[in-house]
């Protein structure tokens with residue numbers, strides 16, 4: 001299944017997450033260690049989102065190609081720094097298209113969103129929840145994938161007044177009820193906090209005095225990485241971490 005990560009803290013170049021660590025996201029793209037039967041490599045596209053001081057929305061760079069084949073990315077990643085970064089590499093679920101717009105992160109206002117996993121029985125399994133969406137949202141889905149539909153549902157629940165944590169928790173509860181074998185590792189940031197769920201896939205966290213890093217797999221062998229238990233919902237800022245059961 002896909003691999004994703006999010007960082008908050010002092011500005012770091014994208015390369016510090018993608019290329020520099022021994023098991024950075026570029027390495028996890030072609031040599032992941034913990035796919036749990038969901039494919040073998042993450043060659044079906046990638047995306048990086050980050051926050052720039054003078055932009056209202058986070059900036060994204062996405063592609064349908066394997067991350068390691070992008071000749072421009074190492075140079076861009078070396079000179080682009082941010083205080084908040086979310087990146088993902090994709091292993092498309094069987095039957096879902098390999099297109100740029102299916103690669104996370106998805107974006108709404110200040111939010112970036114990634115999904116590692118699968119909604120079993122898609123699209124039928126999502127028909128009920130999707131019925132709550134305005135027609136225009138359905139007509140403008142970024143891609144015909146479970147992840148894009150989950151993102152549209154998250155966005156709609158935010159607009160309806162839920163907090164981001166409640167939107168994520170309610171979505172997971174609804175989907176888990178309809179389709180219990182689904183894997184729902186969601187990862188979001190608004191540039192100030194990270195929200196992450198673990199349902200069926202691995203996730204690790206590394207907290208430092210002024211930064212926090214959450215990733216499907218630890219980026220290096222540092223003993224400071226902690227595994228997040230399955231069925232958790234965590235919210236992290238640079239100074240605070242809360243973790244609860246889903």
Ligand code: GLN
Nearest residue numbers: 001002091092093116117
């Ligand atoms: N089901 C999602 C997709 O195909 C995510 C896949 C994954 O986590 N490997 O895009």
